[in-house]
Amino acid sequence: xxxxxxxxxxxxxxxxxxxxxxxxxxxxxxxxxxxxxxxxxxxxxxxxxxxxxxxxxxxxxxxxxxxxxxxxxxxxxxxxxxxxxxxxxxxxxxxxxxxxxxxxxxxxxxxxxxxxxxxxxxxxxxxxxxxxxxxxxxxxxxxxxxxxxxxxxxxxxxxxxxxxxxxxxxxxxxxxxxxxxxxxxxxxxxxxxxxxxxxxxxxxxxxxxxxxxxxxxxxxxxxxxxxxxxxxxxxxxxxxxxxxxxxxxxxxxxxxxxxxxxxxxxxxxxxxxxxxxxxxxxxxxxxxxxxxxxxxxxxxxxxxxxxxxxxxxxxxxxxxxxxxxxxxxxxxxxxxxxxxxxxxxxxxxxxxxxxxxxxxxxxxxxxxxxxxxxxxxxxxxxxx
Numbered sequence: 001x002x003x004x005x006x007x008x009x010x011x012x013x014x015x016x017x018x019x020x021x022x023x024x025x026x027x028x029x030x031x032x033x034x035x036x037x038x039x040x041x042x043x044x045x046x047x048x049x050x051x052x053x054x055x056x057x058x059x060x061x062x063x064x065x066x067x068x069x070x071x072x073x074x075x076x077x078x079x080x081x082x083x084x085x086x087x088x089x090x091x092x093x094x095x096x097x098x099x100x101x102x103x104x105x106x107x108x109x110x111x112x113x114x115x116x117x118x119x120x121x122x123x124x125x126x127x128x129x130x131x132x133x134x135x136x137x138x139x140x141x142x143x144x145x146x147x148x149x150x151x152x153x154x155x156x157x158x159x160x161x162x163x164x165x166x167x168x169x170x171x172x173x174x175x176x177x178x179x180x181x182x183x184x185x186x187x188x189x190x191x192x193x194x195x196x197x198x199x200x201x202x203x204x205x206x207x208x209x210x211x212x213x214x215x216x217x218x219x220x221x222x223x224x225x226x227x228x229x230x231x232x233x234x235x236x237x238x239x240x241x242x243x244x245x246x247x248x249x250x251x252x253x254x255x256x257x258x259x260x261x262x263x264x265x266x267x268x269x270x271x272x273x274x275x276x277x278x279x280x281x282x283x284x285x286x287x288x289x290x291x292x293x294x295x296x297x298x299x300x301x302x303x304x305x306x307x308x309x310x311x312x313x314x315x316x317x318x319x320x321x322x323x324x325x326x327x328x329x330x331x332x333x334x335x336x337x338x339x340x341x342x343x344x345x346x347x348x349x350x351x352x353x354x355x356x357x358x359x360x361x362x363x364x365x366x367x368x369x370x371x372x373x374x375x376x377x378x379x380x381x382x383x384x
Contacts, residue, residue, distance in 0.1 A: 106245025110187040112178055114170065114202050115145040116195040116367040117232040118337065123360070127239035130178050134202065135168040136366045145366050154366040155339070158374070164273075165370045169201040175209030183215040189248035192221045193235050193255050195367075196302035199227065220252040224259040225302035229335045229362035230380035234258045236360075237333070237382070258382055265307060265323045266337060266378020267296050267316035273373030274304065296320070313375075317347055320378055325354035327381065334381035335360030339374050347377045 115133040124131060133145040138157055143149035158165065175192070182190055192210070197203035203223050210219040224231045238255040268274070294316040296308035310316050324334070336351060336359045338344050344361075351359065364376055 107188045107247050108186055109189045109191060109242040109246070109248050109251045110182045110185075111235060111239045111242055111251075112175075112182070112190055112192040112206075113231065113235045114195055114200075114206075114367075115365060116200070116202070116227055117235055118228045118362040118365045118368060119232040119235065120362060123232075123236065127236060127243070129235060129239055130182060132170045132174055132178050132202075132206075134170055134200075134367050136370065137166045137168065139163045143366075149366055151363055151365050151369075154369060155374070158369065165366065167200075167367050167370050169205050172205050172209045172212065175206050176213050179209065179213050179217070179219060180215050183217045187217055189218045189251075190220070191238060191242070191248060191251045191255060192219065193224050193231065193238060193259075194221065195227050195231060196225045196299070197223045198225070198302035199304075199371075218248055220248060222252060222255045222259065223302070224255075224262075226259060226262060226264070226299060228264065228364060228368045228380065229337050229360060230262050230264045230299070232360070232362060233262050233333055233335060233380055233382045261332075261384075262380065262382040264299050264337075264378060264380050265296070265320055266298075266376055267294055267310075267313075267320055268372060269294070269313070269375020270373055271295055273371055313343075317343075317350055317377060320347075321350040321354050324351060324379055324381070327383070330383050331355070332382045332384045333360075334379055335362055337362050337364060337376065337378050337380060339364045339369055339372065339376040343377065351379065 110128065110130060112130045112132060115131050117131070119129070123129075131146060133147055136143045136145055136149055136154065138161065154165075179190055192206045194200075194203040194206050203221065206221045210221050213219060224234050226234065234255055237258045238251050241254045242251045293309040293311060294313055295306065296310070296316060296319055297304050298307040299305060308319060310319060324331070334355070334357070336344075336348060338347065338361075341363070348359075348361075359379070362380075364372060369376075
C-alpha cells in the first residue's frame, strides 16, 4: 500500500486502509518474517492520584440548611466538632447518631428551660417551650413546681403559714426525660436555657443530663445568668428564632447574646427572704443591716447586685419607672414582674406613662418567690 502522498505518513502496520499513523523510525518488517516489532506508541498519562482527605476536625462545608457552616455532633459526654458526615478525630468517642437533615427541610430545634422563668402558660404553649420544674418544700411537704403547686397556692402558703419554703434543683433524670421526649417527637437538637448557675444547681443538673444522654440528638446548655421573666425573655427570643428553622448553632448563639443584653431592675419589700436564702450576693455590703429600706436590685454576672435604696414603696416604684424612661429606645423587649396583684395596676400605670408599649406581665412563681418574698415589683428588659 503506497504511503499517503504529501503528508510524510506511512501506512498503518496493521494494514487497515482507513487509518494512517505518523512516520516512525522503526522500519516495517519484510513479508514472511516474524511479527513486526512493537510500535512506539504514545502512552496516556496515568490518572492523578486521589487528593488526600484532610484530617478530621473543624472544616468548612455546606451545612444541612443550605449555608456554609460547621457541624456539631453530640457525642456522649462532650460535643465533637467536625465537618458534616466525617468521623471524629482519632481518640474521640464515636457519636451516637449524626443528625442528618434532608436537603430542603428546615431544622427542628426545641427549647427547654426551668420553672424559674415565670412565663405565663399561654406563652409557653405558643412557643412550644418545655419546662423542667424545680421542687418546693414547705417543711416535710414537697411539691413539684407548676405541677403540684400553683402560683396562687404558693403565695397563700407563704403569707399565711409559718414555715418558710425551700427550693431544690431538678434531677438529672428529669432533664433526660425531657430530652428523650423531644427526641421522640422529631427534634433535631435541643437548647437548654437555665437559671443563673450562681444561685441554683439547675444548670449543673442540665449539663450532667446532656453529657449522659444517649438519645442521639445534639444538646446545648446555656447559663443565662438571669432569673424570673428576664430568663423568660431570653427563652422567648431563642424559641422565636428556632421556629424559623435555623440550626442549633444559631439558636445557641442567639440565646447567649440575648442573655448578655438582658437584665432585671426591681424593688423588694424586704431583704429578709434574700438574706435567709443566702441569695443576697454582693448587695449585702451595700445594704448592710438596713433591712427597713426598700431595696432596688439588678443582676450582675449572674448574682444579685444592689442598684439603689429608698425609704418608701412609692419612691421605689417611681425609681423603677424612671429607670425604664432612661433606657428609652435602647429597649428591644421588656416585661413587668410582680408578686402581688394588689398594686399591679398602679405600677403598670407608671410604666405605661414612660413607655408606649404593652409589656409581658409575669407574676413571680414559687422558685423566685421563695427567695424574693412578697412585695416585689420591677421590670425585665432586653437591650438592643
